[in-house]
Amino acid sequence: MNPLSPVTYYRRHKRAALLLIGLVASLTLGLYSMAHILNTGIENAYYPHHYLTRMSRISATGETGSSVAAIAGGIRPHPDIDHTIPENGLSVIVPQPGGPSPFPLLGVTEVDLPLVMTACDLRLKDGRLTDPRAGEIILSEELARALDLRIGDPVSYEIDESAYPGIMTELTLVGILESIPDAEPQVRVGFVPYEYLDSHELYQPRLPGLLIIPGEGSRKSVNDYLEPLVQENGGATSVRLETFERASEHIQHLRPVQVAIYGSVDVLVTVAIALVVGMINRIAITQRLPEFGLLQAVGYQKWGLVRRLVLEVTTTACVGWGVGLVGAHVSLILLKNTYWAAHGWVMNVANPIPFLLTLPIPLVVVVWVYVSVNRLLNRLDAIAIIERGKLGGEEDQPKRKVRKVPSKPLSALTFYARHRRRGLMLIMATGLMVSGVAFPAFILNMMNDAVAPLALSYSSQAGVVSPSGSQRTVDPTVLAQIKANPAVAHVIPVRALGIKITIPPGIEWQTPVYAVREQDLHLLLDVYGLYLDEGNLIQPRSNQLILTHTLAQNRGVNVGDVVGEPVCERDGFPTEMVVVGLLESTGPALAEREGYNLPPTPRWVGFASYEFVEDHERYAVVPTHALIIPVEGRESEMEAWLEESIDSPRVNVTTLGTSYREWQRTGQGYLLFLAITEVILAAVAAIALITLNTIFFSQRRDEFGTLHAVGHSRLRLTTRTLQESVSVVGVAWLIGAILCMIGVFWIQADILSPVGMSMDFSNPMPWLFTLPIPLVVVAVSVGTVGWALSRLDPVAVIERR
DSSP states (O other): OOOSHHHHHHHOOOOHHHHHHHHHEEEEHHHHHHHHHHHHHHHHTTGGGGGGGGGEEEOOSSSSSSHHHHEEEEEETTTTEEEEEEEEEEEEEEEOSOEEEEEEEEOOOOOTHHHHHHHHHHEEEEEOOOOSSSSSEEEEEEHHHTTTTOTOEETTTTOOTTTOOOOOOOOEEEEEEEEEESSSSSSOOOOEEEEHHHGGGGGGGGOOOOEEEOOTOOHHHHHHHHHHHHHTTGGTTTEEOHHHHHHHHHHHHGGGHHHHHHHHHHHHHHHHHHHHHHHHHHHHHHHHHHHHHHHTTTTTOOOHHHHHHHHHHHHHHHHHHHHHHHHHHHHHHIIIIIIIHTTOOOOOOOHHHHHHHHHHHHHHHHHHHHHHHHHHTOOOHHHHHHSSSSOOGGGGGGOOOOOOOOOOTOHHHHHHHHOHHHHHHHHHHHHHHHHHHHHHHHHHOOOOOHHHHHHHHHTTSSEEEOOOOTOOOOOHHHHHHHOOTTTTEEEEEEEEEEEEEEEETTTEEEEEEEOOHHHHHHHHHTTTTTTEEOOOOOOOTOEEEEHHHHHHHHHHOEEEESSSTTTEEEEEEEOOOOEEEOOOHHHSOOOOOTTTTOOOOOOOOOOEEHHHHHHGGGGGTTOEEHHHHHHHHOHHHHHHIIIIIIOOOTTTOOHHHHHHHHHHHHHHHHHHHHHHHHHHHHHHHHHHHHHHHHHHHTTTHHHHHHHHTTTOOHHHHHHHHHHHHHHHHHHHHHHHHHHHHHHHHHHHHHHIGGGTTTTTOOOHHHHHHTTTTHHHHHHHHHHHHHHHHHOOHHHHHHHTT
């Protein structure tokens, strides 16, 4: 047997080896599970679009289906297209790990239903297919499970407006579909009879669309053929081409957020745990100095001893990493087959991204230990170790000046003054963990704060009533009812456009820009507290635009610049629009209202010419909304009335209350992410600190035993430990906060300010999420020492038993 083999070492030091393996395994399991669960939210965002891997969809966005009909006439003869199927369906909103998502209810005829099911690799699992003239639907089994539906259950707006916002009549689930074996990716859709929707008055007018089913292997060539054909027949102004590639492009914008959050947590926490592992390993190496001194004395070189130690740590780290990956994989499979499956969600346990995020764990541990071991063994003096059990070289070092005996030898500060290295390592590890939580918390909070002005800028001063579904205008009887309400001061028609903005670290968002009539512009500027700061106001019937400074700054435009197509296809302007003026606020951007905690953010609004949009043929499809201006002092009354009496399947009502609640729901999703991160990091921190405190107490056993023997109670000694832990954690939290704020101020200065955004530094939420880690540190430290003290025999310590 080779006495220098790592296997031999592990057999003789099982406890130390298992300790290091357990620490690396727990960190790997925690980070891998966290990244995998949260990455599933992005993965599931693809599922509403998986049916587009079998076909393409052309939808009408205009008031008639003339453009779609023209396209249908042009594509039927194409040799790569198997079927062109008319479609006029709806959608359902399904809960997903990343948030609710709309899934299609394809409206196809009785004849075409089997063709589309075959193209989607679906077959009937239970129940029956729909009757073409009846209010019935069939769903994929995953959708039925996620919506908690069984055959015979009804769905409609009245039953659940959040899940079925566009279903204005009661539809009954009559069949459940399943994917054929080996179908990849599995398609999740529902079907509703084309004939029923086409003939029912509540679903009129129906804007017809097309499902284009390509021949085998021809989907890309068909999409390449459809792109110019759609542009020739009106493009985005009247027809929208939906492909899987286009849908995937928008989802990929979430990846920078994922990398920023996962990366910061991964780096900071990995370094923190590496410090802990390095500290434990250094203690173990110090205890083995006689062994290394003897080995050097008999001829082993220092580099060989360093290599042996690094090999031992590498083996330990890799085994722990492997154990953590296996444990996380097993846990995720159980989660996938239980909770995830019960909600109809999917988890790809083979996703490589979480695996890649755990790679730095063993690498950082090995590098850190190599540096520590190399530095320690470079001071090795074999003769001194054999003679005295010390490193050697002490006689060559200047003697340290004897410190004055402190007036409070049992003070927590006195202890760490005498054990600076130990205190420094604990402070660094805890501080990095605090930064690891606070930094992503600030990023997510910043994103949530950025959404607030986009969601609340218009609704903070006025209600917005808009048509739903295929409607392009609000029902005149509804408008007459609104005008008659005594709490309403003005009803202003506006045409809803949009302009692309960027939310760091890379999310694109379209915020509304309203085309308003000449006589209404000055009224709206007063309502929203705006004045012209630069340039001119828009002229009627001109392609001119005015924006707030913040919105223009985010977009990177100034007076005289052009937006819209073809400058930017993601703008909601099908023609070029010239920025002629910049607006500034006269006061706080968001009104302070009782019951609302609104962030102090600038207003993001813009206005264009209503007359220009109304007369231009490319804007014919733009819907007309109504801004409802309340009588001063009756804002809450008007909003409550709009929500209770006007909101319906055919009319959407947006008020400060609805916008605020939606914004809060978004923030709650971020809080869920942080809660998952916090639980995992707190668990990893607890395991690491239990290990450290157990080792430290064993080293201080003589100290505590002597103090107990001379009359200090266990409670007094435990209180002293509490004081030590609180002092270290306090300093660590402060250092972690400083490191975090340096990063946050850098983000504010270099990333957010250039795009007109800012963080709310007065928000305490990010800091509240850092509290569990220091609390766990204190609780574990006190609990470990208290448990060890309960078993301590001071007489045995004094007698050196």
